[in-house]
Amino acid sequence: MTGRFPFVDRPRLWGTALSHYQVEGGDVCDWTEWERAGKTRGEPCGDAVDSWRRYESDADLARAAGANAFRFSVSWSRVEPREGELDEAALARYRALAEHLRRIDLEPCVTLLHYTHPLWFHERTPWTSPASVDRFGRFAARVAEAFQGLVRFWVPLNEPFVFLLGGFLDGQIPPGLSDTRVLRRVFDHLLAAHAAAANAIRERIPEAAVGVAHNMMAFAPERPKKFLDSLLVNIADRCYNRAIVEAFATGRWDFLIPPATRIRGRRDDLPKSLDVFGVNFYSRLHLRCPGVTRFIGDFNYRDASGYGLTDNGWEVVPEAFPALLDEAAAAGFPLVITENGLADEHDRLRPMFLERHAAALARDDVHGYFHWSLLDNYEWLDGYDPKFGLYAVDRNTMARTARPSVETFRRLGASFLR
Ligand code: FCB
Numbered sequence: 001m002t003g004r005f006p007f008v009d010r011p012r013l014w015g016t017a018l019s020h021y022q023v024e025g026g027d028v029c030d031w032t033e034w035e036r037a038g039k040t041r042g043e044p045c046g047d048a049v050d051s052w053r054r055y056e057s058d059a060d061l062a063r064a065a066g067a068n069a070f071r072f073s074v075s076w077s078r079v080e081p082r083e084g085e086l087d088e089a090a091l092a093r094y095r096a097l098a099e100h101l102r103r104i105d106l107e108p109c110v111t112l113l114h115y116t117h118p119l120w121f122h123e124r125t126p127w128t129s130p131a132s133v134d135r136f137g138r139f140a141a142r143v144a145e146a147f148q149g150l151v152r153f154w155v156p157l158n159e160p161f162v163f164l165l166g167g168f169l170d171g172q173i174p175p176g177l178s179d180t181r182v183l184r185r186v187f188d189h190l191l192a193a194h195a196a197a198a199n200a201i202r203e204r205i206p207e208a209a210v211g212v213a214h215n216m217m218a219f220a221p222e223r224p225k226k227f228l229d230s231l232l233v234n235i236a237d238r239c240y241n242r243a244i245v246e247a248f249a250t251g252r253w254d255f256l257i258p259p260a261t262r263i264r265g266r267r268d269d270l271p272k273s274l275d276v277f278g279v280n281f282y283s284r285l286h287l288r289c290p291g292v293t294r295f296i297g298d299f300n301y302r303d304a305s306g307y308g309l310t311d312n313g314w315e316v317v318p319e320a321f322p323a324l325l326d327e328a329a330a331a332g333f334p335l336v337i338t339e340n341g342l343a344d345e346h347d348r349l350r351p352m353f354l355e356r357h358a359a360a361l362a363r364d365d366v367h368g369y370f371h372w373s374l375l376d377n378y379e380w381l382d383g384y385d386p387k388f389g390l391y392a393v394d395r396n397t398m399a400r401t402a403r404p405s406v407e408t409f410r411r412l413g414a415s416f417l418r
Helices: 028-035 051-064 089-103 129-144 160-168 182-202 227-250 318-329 350-359 404-416
Strands: 013-017 069-073 107-113 153-157 209-222 252-258 260-266 274-289 299-300 334-341 366-372 391-394 399-402
Touching: 013 107, 013 334, 013 404, 051 089, 051 366, 051 399, 069 089, 069 366, 069 404, 089 107, 089 129, 129 153, 129 366, 153 182, 160 182, 160 209, 182 209, 182 252, 182 260, 209 318, 209 334, 227 274, 252 350, 260 404, 274 318, 299 334, 318 334, 318 350, 350 404
Parallel strands: 013 069, 013 366, 069 107, 107 153, 153 209, 209 274, 274 334, 334 366
Antiparallel strands: 252 260, 274 299, 391 399
16 A cells, blocks of 8 residues: 655655755765865866855746646755854855745755765764764755745655665775774664654754655676676665665564675564655666676676666666566655756757656556656766766856756656646
């Protein structure tokens, strides 16, 4: 049984998604340090695409593309640049954006943690310490106060599992640890932080709906006849996709991060802390075990479905989307696609990509779709090379130009919202 979608007056959302650091510019946080330390491949974020000053006109572009919803995130480092000290001007800036969204009738969807942290955070209250939970809950409370009467749809955490793996196992993103001993604790604290934020938000905004944006990945055996490749697919699916689904469905989790880290825990208030389950879906990985380059297995993108790879080499595989939605639906919450999109500068694949993914939305339990992204933006480790925008951005002039797929997005939106 699927739970009811909370917004009776707006049963379906069609929107675009972006995150603060990727578009705003001039935000000083752990990622800025990461760039300075030379740990990213692309250009540093710098001015990004200047949305801090252009948010309202960017929102107008989403409206012009037929959206009725707008997903963005609040920068913790702007709001709380020093521990315990709030920057009221930053909060007022975000409030002005939310007011504008209401004015042009876009439902705001607010993410509170989209990868970046204030500079003090990893030093003073890192995710390995229980204090992290309290700090995040306090941040959520302040933002909820600022957005009272304006924002109903809240996503405390973007891709907690990706953050766990990237930040604490691979060490590719801040805080850059590579330590299997902390994984269990960090996972626990992230889920506790989600629950603390949900409480803080609901206390201040009774009509709030709380979600999570969970990255789900399709997996396939690189050599379908090899037992070990298929075994690895099962392990990857269970850990990467299903662990979070189960955690929110049951309040319990027990899974293996290969090769041998067992993550087990329990949090009885977790199922009640969620109203909507958000899925971020992009692509599929082909797994090979044992790997040539990695002990447990290699993972690669390849064009098995024949649509052609995206500009950053990801497989386009809309056929894999329905099964992942089924996996997500198993938690029993109404679904929203919180991200889906591709890097495609010349719009070779985007119209088709949109069409085929939208086809998977024709089911009763899907209540929203947010395309990643509204604009070309800063793509983390890869800098500005991948172009994910419905609108292209010229970073010399900061001019925004609609790609042809804006029309596809508008047409599909009109039929989804009908
Ligand atoms: C997602 C991230 C988002 C963006 C897209 C391409 O995993 O949430 O910030 O980088 O990938």
